[in-house]
Amino acid sequence: MRTYQVRTHGCQMNVHDSERLSGLLEDAGYARAADGTDADVVVFNTCAVRENADNKLYGNLGQLASVKAKHPGMQIAVGGCLAQKDRSTITDRAPWVDVVFGTHNIGSLPALLDRARANDEAQIEILESLDVFPSTLPTRRESAYAAWVSVSVGCNNTCTFCIVPALRGKEKDRRPGEILAEVEALVADGVSEVTLLGQNVNAYGVEFGDRQAFSKLLRACGGVEGLERVRFTSPHPAEFTDDVIEAMAQTPNVMPSLHMPLQSGSDKVLKDMRRSYRSSKFLGIIERVRAAMPEAAITTDIIIGFPGETEEDFQATLEVVREARFASAFTFQYSKRPGTPAADLPDQIAPEVVKDRYLRLVEVADEVAWTENKALVGREVELMVAEGEGRKDAATQRLSGRARDNRLVHFATDRTDIRPGDVVTTTITYAAPHHLVADGEPVAVRRTRSGDAWEARTAAPASSGVSLGMPTIGSPAEVDPAADGRTDPACGVPAPA
Numbered sequence: 338m339r340t341y342q343v344r345t346h347g348c349q350m351n352v353h354d355s356e357r358l359s360g361l362l363e364d365a366g367y368a369r370a371a372d373g374t375d376a377d378v379v380v381f382n383t384c385a386v387r388e389n390a391d392n393k394l395y396g397n398l399g400q401l402a403s404v405k406a407k408h409p410g411m412q413i414a415v416g417g418c419l420a421q422k423d424r425s426t427i428t429d430r431a432p433w434v435d436v437v438f439g440t441h442n443i444g445s446l447p448a449l450l451d452r453a454r455a456n457d458e459a460q461i462e463i464l465e466s467l468d469v470f471p472s473t474l475p476t477r478r479e480s481a482y483a484a485w486v487s488v489s490v491g492c493n494n495t496c497t498f499c500i501v502p503a504l505r506g507k508e509k510d511r512r513p514g515e516i517l518a519e520v521e522a523l524v525a526d527g528v529s530e531v532t533l534l535g536q537n538v539n540a541y542g543v544e545f546g547d548r549q550a551f552s553k554l555l556r557a558c559g560g561v562e563g564l565e566r567v568r569f570t571s572p573h574p575a576e577f578t579d580d581v582i583e584a585m586a587q588t589p590n591v592m593p594s595l596h597m598p599l600q601s602g603s604d605k606v607l608k609d610m611r612r613s614y615r616s617s618k619f620l621g622i623i624e625r626v627r628a629a630m631p632e633a634a635i636t637t638d639i640i641i642g643f644p645g646e647t648e649e650d651f652q653a654t655l656e657v658v659r660e661a662r663f664a665s666a667f668t669f670q671y672s673k674r675p676g677t678p679a680a681d682l683p684d685q686i687a688p689e690v691v692k693d694r695y696l697r698l699v700e701v702a703d704e705v706a707w708t709e710n711k712a713l714v715g716r717e718v719e720l721m722v723a724e725g726e727g728r729k730d731a732a733t734q735r736l737s738g739r740a741r742d743n744r745l746v747h748f749a750t751d752r753t754d755i756r757p758g759d760v761v762t763t764t765i766t767y768a769a770p771h772h773l774v775a776d777g778e779p780v781a782v783r784r785t786r787s788g789d790a791w792e793a794r795t796a797a798p799a800s801s802g803v804s805l806g807m808p809t810i811g812s813p814a815e816v817d818p819a820a821d822g823r824t825d826p827a828c829g830v831p832a833p834a
Contacts, residue, residue, distance in 0.1 A: 338366065341369060344380065346390055348384065351382050351383075352485070358380055359477035360475035361444065375411070377408075379412075381415045383420055384417065386499075386672070391423075402431070413436075416439065420437050421505075422500065434459060435454075435460070436450055437460070439504075442463070481527055482757060486516060486532070486533055487533075487535065489510045490506070490536065493543065494611075496610055496611050497678040498674070501536060508537065528790070530721060530787075534570065537571075539576050548578075549580050552583065555588055556584050556587075558588070559590055565590055568594060582629050585626075585629070593630045597619070599619060602653040602656060603650035606654075610679070619657065619661075632742060634744055636663055636666065637661070637663050639666055641669065641691060641694045644686065655701050664709050664710075668702060703771075707769065711768040713773060718773075720762070723736075724791070736748055746763070746773045759783060759788040761782050763778075
């Protein structure tokens with residue numbers, strides 16, 4: 338049996354695509370390579386948003402060249418956004434790559450690997466449009482208790498810094514019934530939390546002409562029995578409407594957390610970015626969200642050093658950060674990407690100026706987040722226990738979980754029967770800028786079907802291909818976020834922390 342490894346660069350959409358790639362390979366008879374061993378097939382699922390993504394890919398490919406020379410029959414495949422962008426350039430720069438495939442044809446990977454092996458030559462297949470919605474493909478989920486569900490792919494916006502629409506195409510929406518059927522099947526398999534994914538998730542419905550389709554979908558998820566938590570990422574401020582706020586506030590299992598990309602607090606820069614909203618509209622959305630859900634945690638993306646940004650523009654961004662009171666801000670230094678309109682704009686900012694502003698922004702964003710977190714000390718929170726072994730300090734075990742507002746909480750417990758997917762209630766005793774701590778024993782522990790699913794998975798042999806319905810679940814892909822380890826600033830879809 339040939340083995341595989343998937344290495345993921347980029348955002349949550351890429352992570353979800355990697356789950357599909359893993360599912361396809363296992364459906365074709367491959368098995369995940371054991372840790373510390375050389376896989377027969379190494380697949381890179383790439384990001385193209387930042388220059389660092391290119392450097393990281395070709396650096397990794399260079400390291401694998403000598404490994405492949407010592408491993409007869411080994412194959413290397415490159416897919417995702419960078420493959421869609423660079424196409425044959427990849428095999429020119431790294432001729433030992435066997436397969437290059439784009440964002441629209443991930444389902445072709447097993448066949449392309451077979452063809453490359455049979456013909457003893459590289460196979461390049463880049464489709465220009467999507468034929469089959471990728472969620473119809475077999476999937477090996479990373480988690481037993483949480484799952485991504487794509488509601489759309491592609492984007493109709495024309496942000497000047499963003500190359501994603503050129504690589505993933507125009508928005509294509511799934512029908513609500515298909516989405517809900519997937520959600521229900523996942524819940525039947527033990528999933529208790531789903532995250533609805535889209536490059537511009539609140540534009541969902543544009544393809545079939547229903548402007549309130551996304552709020553209706555949120556409410557429909559509220560009717561799925563056994564589904565405890567619903568999240569979504571990422572919306573666009575220009576199209577964020579009050580019916581979505583109402584659906585969030587009125588649907589108990591839709592979590593009070595919102596990732597709303599700001600990108601800049603300067604109206605001039607927003608115009609240059611073609612973001613089609615201004616700071617006043619952005620702050621108005623935040624105000625209405627907090628009026629409906631006072632406990633909501635709001636996170637964002639910000640790009641510093643966009644061409645033409647002045648110190649005054651930068652100060653406007655700092656002012657919005659202070660006023661919006663973000664629970665977390667994913668911050669980026671602007672990266673010039675060939676093929677985007679911004680790459681040709683005049684007044685590109687000197688790197689040393691960008692770095693200085695970036696450091697000042699991080700300082701302010703962390704200060705705001707810390708103030709917001711300190712206000713939670715003494716509050717009781719409900720956590721869904723996260724995957725991972727945690728750690729032990731003397732006799733006390735320290736585990737981690739996500740609160741309903743998606744804040745990360747590390748908590749102490751003497752109990753050894755708490756599993757990922759279980760729900761604990763505990764009291765916050767300490768706040769840091771990026772996490773909270775609960776040092777006392779949990780007030781309550783609720784064992785869940787998700788915990789049962791996690792226990793069943795960990796008891797199953799790694800190569801068994803345990804099937805829990807649609808989609809198939811299994812071992813995680815190796816995640817290596819390229820966008821500074823934080824988020825994709827173009828589409829605003831956060832990457833794993």
